[in-house]
Amino acid sequence: DAGVIQSPRHEVTEMGQEVTLRCKPISGHNSLFWYRQTMMRGLELLIYFNNNVPIDDSGMPEDRFSAKMPNASFSTLKIQPSEPRDSAVYFCASSPRGGPGSTEAFFGQGTRLTVV
């Protein structure tokens, strides 16, 4: 398996534009997580899904952020409109759901977003 695949790897956009980040989880994994990483705040959980259903989106900063998982092999994180303070590295991770001991997360390489 190729692992978790994120696209694009880098994105530079102007303030006010819509940004869409994409993630393909590892096949067979039931849980998918979106994280944001900045120097100031470290690694923050934005939202996670189990079996394509959003379980906890309390980490989503505001209404400008939205995430979808239309099927088991694809998820998007959208920011509309984008602002300079959204600049960060966004990671997607997936995990096989199950009982104890089977819940490690596998991370993608991340998307570095710069909003100017």
Add this chain to the structure above:
Amino acid sequence: GDSVTQMEGPVTLSEEAFLTINCTYTATGYPSLFWYVQYPGEGLQLLLKATKADDKGSNKGFEATYRKETTSFHLEKGSVQVSDSAVYFCALSDPYNNNDMRFGAGTRLTVKP
């Protein structure tokens, strides 16, 4: 809710020094515990894990023991190398809480020759 607290960095050590990075957790259920490592420009990689009390996870000379009585999972290595320079994250996953996965803030380690 579940949370992880880890030692603030940055940590700077000389090669061959002993490393400890403290991590404590709060969880409603019986979580699995993890240490992840992030090298510059890369995503997080699993370093080691433990799934129940008194389990010891180990990999690449790093070790951590799941201590339920102190709710801790401290990372140790007896002799660090320059190549160990990275950011280390403690994390927990609570399978009894919808598989919620939480990370600590990360500790940056720099090892000097």
